[in-house]
Amino acid sequence: MRIAILDDEKHHIEVTKKIVQDFFGEEEVLITCYETKKDFDNDFEISPFLFDILVLDILLPQSDGIEIAREIRSRNERCRIIFLSNYLEFATEVYETEHTFFVLKSDAVKKLPVAIKKAIDQLEKRRKESICIKALHDTQKVICFEDVVYVERVKRRTIINTVSGEEETLENVSDVFGSLEDKLVRCHRSYWANPAHLKSFSSSELVFVNGMKIPLSRSYSKEMKLKVMNYITSDK
Numbered sequence: 001m002r003i004a005i006l007d008d009e010k011h012h013i014e015v016t017k018k019i020v021q022d023f024f025g026e027e028e029v030l031i032t033c034y035e036t037k038k039d040f041d042n043d044f045e046i047s048p049f050l051f052d053i054l055v056l057d058i059l060l061p062q063s064d065g066i067e068i069a070r071e072i073r074s075r076n077e078r079c080r081i082i083f084l085s086n087y088l089e090f091a092t093e094v095y096e097t098e099h100t101f102f103v104l105k106s107d108a109v110k111k112l113p114v115a116i117k118k119a120i121d122q123l124e125k126r127r128k129e130s131i132c133i134k135a136l137h138d139t140q141k142v143i144c145f146e147d148v149v150y151v152e153r154v155k156r157r158t159i160i161n162t163v164s165g166e167e168e169t170l171e172n173v174s175d176v177f178g179s180l181e182d183k184l185v186r187c188h189r190s191y192w193a194n195p196a197h198l199k200s201f202s203s204s205e206l207v208f209v210n211g212m213k214i215p216l217s218r219s220y221s222k223e224m225k226l227k228v229m230n231y232i233t234s235d236k
Contacts, residue, residue, distance in 0.1 A: 001053070005055045006057060007060075012084070013033050053120075069100060077164065078144070083103065126146060134171060151193075187224045193206050
């Protein structure tokens with residue numbers, strides 16, 4: 001497990017680092033600390049996938065922690081971000097970015113380990129729900145299920161639309177997703193949707209949070225609505 005701490009106050013860095021070390025105990029963990037965004041950026045530019053979890057102060061000199069989180073998420077969907085702050089008013093703003101947690105610095109001893117545990121659980125789920133496809137030109141691609149927005153079948157090709165782009169394979173949907181196919185919602189003869197990315201739907205189409213739309217056919221409407229409701233009311 002690789003964890004980064006970005007905070008401009010040395011005292012808070014040491015406190016945070018001690019909490020993280022105590023949480024992992026004898027387990028192997030790499031903790032890297034940064035006092036400035038510039039120092040963090042130097043390593044992040046070399047390897048955007050360097051860290052699994054980032055513990056991030058919201059207020060940094062000449063930097064906005066929420067904007068930093070957006071930058072990271074645009075290049076590394078895997079990284080989980082835990083915001084630390086002295087100010088409760090930032091609590092709602094942090095959830096503008098995905099896969100984040102908010103902890104008050106005054107509650108860090110008690111609440112930070114809880115956030116770390118949740119972040120690790122998300123990372124483990126992501127690992128278990130990854131799929132490997134044989135893409136075109138005989139290249140192998142690993143895709144995390146949670147990043148899949150929708151799937152389209154065009155002639156003999158399966159097109160997987162993800163948060164970062166499209167991947168194509170000649171494999172059929174069942175072979176690509178295996179048991180994870182049950183987590184998809186079929187809404188058309190040629191389309192399957194991931195309900196986690198669904199924003200709204202009408203009698204004829206589904207709309208995703210990224211603005212994309214796919215058709216909804218009448219023959220799949222009842223089954224689609226039932227599966228979406230089951231997803232909403234489940235613990236995910």
